[in-house]
Amino acid sequence: MASVQLSGPRVAAAAKPAALGGMLLTPSLAVPRGRRARGFVVRAATVVSPKYTSIKPLGDRVLVKIKTSEAKSDGGILLPVSVQTRPQGGEVVAVGEGRSFGSSSIEISVPVGAQVVYSKYAGTELKFNDADHLILKEDDIIGILDSDDVKDLKPLNDRILIKVAEVEEQTAGGLLLIQATKEKPSVGTVVAVGPGPVGEVGSRNPLRITPGSNVMYSKYAGSEFKGEDGEYVVLSASDVMAVLTSDPKAYSAIYEM
Numbered sequence: 001m002a003s004v005q006l007s008g009p010r011v012a013a014a015a016k017p018a019a020l021g022g023m024l025l026t027p028s029l030a031v032p033r034g035r036r037a038r039g040f041v042v043r044a045a046t047v048v049s050p051k052y053t054s055i056k057p058l059g060d061r062v063l064v065k066i067k068t069s070e071a072k073s074d075g076g077i078l079l080p081v082s083v084q085t086r087p088q089g090g091e092v093v094a095v096g097e098g099r100s101f102g103s104s105s106i107e108i109s110v111p112v113g114a115q116v117v118y119s120k121y122a123g124t125e126l127k128f129n130d131a132d133h134l135i136l137k138e139d140d141i142i143g144i145l146d147s148d149d150v151k152d153l154k155p156l157n158d159r160i161l162i163k164v165a166e167v168e169e170q171t172a173g174g175l176l177l178i179q180a181t182k183e184k185p186s187v188g189t190v191v192a193v194g195p196g197p198v199g200e201v202g203s204r205n206p207l208r209i210t211p212g213s214n215v216m217y218s219k220y221a222g223s224e225f226k227g228e229d230g231e232y233v234v235l236s237a238s239d240v241m242a243v244l245t246s247d248p249k250a251y252s253a254i255y256e257m
Helices: none
Strands: 004-007 018-020 023-025 061-066 089-095 099-101 104-106 115-118 124-128 131-137 141-144 159-164 187-193 214-217 223-227 230-236 240-244
Touching: 061 115, 141 159, 187 230
Parallel strands: 004 023
Antiparallel strands: 004 223, 018 023, 061 089, 061 131, 089 115, 099 104, 115 141, 124 131, 159 187, 159 230, 187 214, 214 240, 223 230
16 A cells, blocks of 8 residues: 655654545644744644534634654554654644625635645644644645555645655766765656636636656745655645646747746
8 A cells, every 4th residue: 555755854763653534644743832932933733622513614714633643652652742653744623714706706626635745834733622623724734645655746826746756876977876876866757737726707717738748846845745656745836847748849848837
C-alpha cells in the first residue's frame, strides 16, 4: 500500500508520523502554545464551551477535525510537545453556505466527510467536543485525498499536482554526483489540476495548463509530498513559470498566468 509523506521546513526525527488514511504527515517542531520562540507566537486554541453542541461555518469557511497527533514514539516513550506531530490534514465535518456574487452564489466544493490536506498555519484552531478542530477558508484546502496514493490527490481551485523530476545522478560530463551536491530539481510532470479559481461573477476560470505537461516551477513554492514512486508538490498555477517541450521547432513555451 502506497504511503505519502508531507514534508515541511522543520522536521523532528523522533516523532512518529501521523497517518491520514494511508498518508504520512511529517512532524514539525512546535513550541508550547502561548510561548514565544524565534520571534513568533503560537496562540492557544479557542476552547468551545460544552453547552454548544454544533458549529456552523459561515460563507466559504470549512470546519475540519484535525488528525490526532502521536503522543508516543515507536518504543512507547512519551513525546514532549516540542516533538509531537502537528498534522496538516483531517476530516471535513461542516461547511458554510458558500460565496455570494450579487444575486448568485457558489457552493463549497468540499463535501462533509472528505479527507483533506490544508496549507500550513492556515485557519483558526479550536477545541470542540474534546477534539482539535480548525476553521479555515476553502481556498486554504490544498486538495482531497480519497485513497492511500498521492497520485489520486484531487487539487482544488487553482492548484496543480506535479510529480517532481528525479535528481540527476551525474553531470553532463559523466561525473557522478555525491548526495550533498545533487541539486533538487524544480521541474516535473503535471499529474492533476484543479477546476480553476472563482472569478468575479462566480464562475470558474479553467486553468490553461493540462495533465501530462512538463513544467518548471518556483523553487520553494507549494507543499511537498513523498510517495513510494517519488516526490510530488502541490502549488498554485501562478507558481508555474514555464512549460517545457521537446519539440525542436519550439525553443520554449512560457506559461503566462
